[in-house]
Amino acid sequence: MHGLVSRSNNDESPAAHSTDSKKLAPTATQSFHTLQGHEELNEQMRMIELTEEDLALLRLLKPGVEQEIDFITDQFYNTVLGVGKLEAIILEHSSIERLKKTLKQHIIEIFDGDINESYIAKRLNIAKIHKRVGLEPKWYLSAFQNLQNVFITAIYEQPLQEHERLRVVHTITKLLNLEQQLVLEAYEKENIREKEKQYLIVKNELKQKIAEFSGELIDLSMDTNAAVEQLVASSNEVNSTFQRTAQSAKDSQGMARNGHLYLDGLADQIGRIYESTNEMERSVTELSQFSRQIQKIVTAVQEIADQTKILSLNATIEAARAGEHGRGFSVVAQEVNRLAEDTKNTVLRIGELTHKSGALTDQVVGEIRKVQELTHSGKLQSVETSMLFTEIVNALQSSTQEIVVVEEEIKVLIQTIEGIGGTTAQTAESAAYFRSATENL
Structure with missing residues (x-):
């Protein structure tokens, strides 16, 4: 590469491809x-x-x-x-x-x-x-x-020379450095442009997704809020029903107590009736004894009447024998005979009545015994019914207490549901604000 900077004494032109x-x-x-x-x-x-x-x-x-x-x-x-x-x-x-x-x-x-x-x-x-x-x-x-x-x-x-070489190196280095600055700056701007483009794409996609999500969240919040409101209404209705049920249970408990008291009174009355029938049985028994005694007396009187009749017949016979002197005695004998006959008939009538009275007495005694059996059975049933009413009263009292507890729990549940409804409404407002803020990105 000896030709990069050449020395020439034959060409001194500045435009020549050599320098000195x-x-x-x-x-x-x-x-x-x-x-x-x-x-x-x-x-x-x-x-x-x-x-x-x-x-x-x-x-x-x-x-x-x-x-x-x-x-x-x-x-x-x-x-x-x-x-x-x-x-x-x-x-x-x-x-x-x-x-x-x-x-x-x-x-x-x-x-x-x-x-x-x-x-x-x-x-x-x-x-x-x-x-x-x-x-x-x-x-x-x-x-x-x-x-x-x-x-x-x-x-x-x-x-x-060294200073010439240094100047050439400096100059070429400066130009190559400027070249790199221009290209790298363009690199950077292109990267920024691509990043901004990508950012815009991601931003638009994100906005779209957020808008869709916010819309779905608003719809869901509205549906949830409506469901919560309906649930609150249903809970209030259930609460009202529980209150009415609790009141009915309390009323039933009161009526059961009253019924229990009535049963106690009825048991006392049945007990007194039972005692009265016992007294009647004793009285009728005594009456039956009196009837038997009367029957004995009637029998005795009937025997006396028969004997009197026989005596009267004997007196009539003796009067007939006496003739004229026994005529008055004969009249007396006839009267005694008639009296004996009347006495006999009366005694027979009394005997019949006494017999009928005995039969009726036996029948009354039988009926009284039946009443005693029924009264005794009624007394037992009254006791059992009283015990059943006691159990009913206790069950109603326990049920009433449980209903009161459930009523309090339902009130707490209603308050919780109302709180959820408030939170849901706030979530819907936040979603709407979120969507609005997204649209402004």
Whole structure:
């Protein structure tokens, strides 16, 4: 690469592709290069101290670069093709020969020493192409470092004085640095643009999802709220029913107590009836005994009447024998006979009545015994019923207490459901606010 900066005594023209030591010497005054409408870029060029003199030096170096351009590009791509990933990118999107041709033109344009709008636009386009083919910035920087190494090696192979070599290295380094700044900035802007595009896509998708979710949440909250309101209404109705049931249970408990008291009174009455029937049985038994005694008396009187009748008959016979003297005694005998007959008939009548009275007494005794049996059975049933009513009263009391507990639990449940309803309504409001906020993103 001895032709990058050549010395010639036969050609002293500034446009020639050779330079001498006097032309490479530093000038007394340095003017920075500026570009209209690119204040930030001008600041960058001032920061790396890129001057008009540097650009002029590049133009002086251009002929030597053109002579060595094939060697430069070959060295550059020999290194690049040593990386399998870079080779794959090149073969997928272009060819080696085409890229070498493009690189030659690109390097020669650098040494035109003319940084203008076209120069900047081409660098930005390079960044877009690299981004499109998937070349990462690290590989671009590595390749550019390789290109810089090629230039510096070539410079140090030239027969230049140290200050001349240093100036050339500084100038080329400044241009390559500016090149990297332009491309990397374009890389960054393209990344930002893609990220913003992706962010916008994600944002719109997120907005849509959130809007759908918020709508579903609002609908669900409304349905839940309606269900809660219906549940509250049903719970209030159940509570009212429980209150009525509790009141009915209390009323039933009171009536059961009253029935228990009535049964106790009935048991007392049945007991008194039972005692009364016992007294009646004793009285009827005594009456039966009296009837039997009367029957005995009737029998005795009947026997006396029969004997009296026999005596009267004997007296009549004796009176007939006595004749006229026994006539009065005969009248008396007849009267005694008639009296005996009447007595006999009366006694027979009394006997019949006494017999009937005994039969009726026996029948009354039987009926009284039946009443006693029924009264005793009723008394037992009354006792059993009283015990049953006691159990009913106890069960009603326990049921009433349980109903009261359930009523309190239902009140707590209603309060809880109302709290859930309030929370659901608040959730619906939050979802509506959330959807509104999402729409404003």
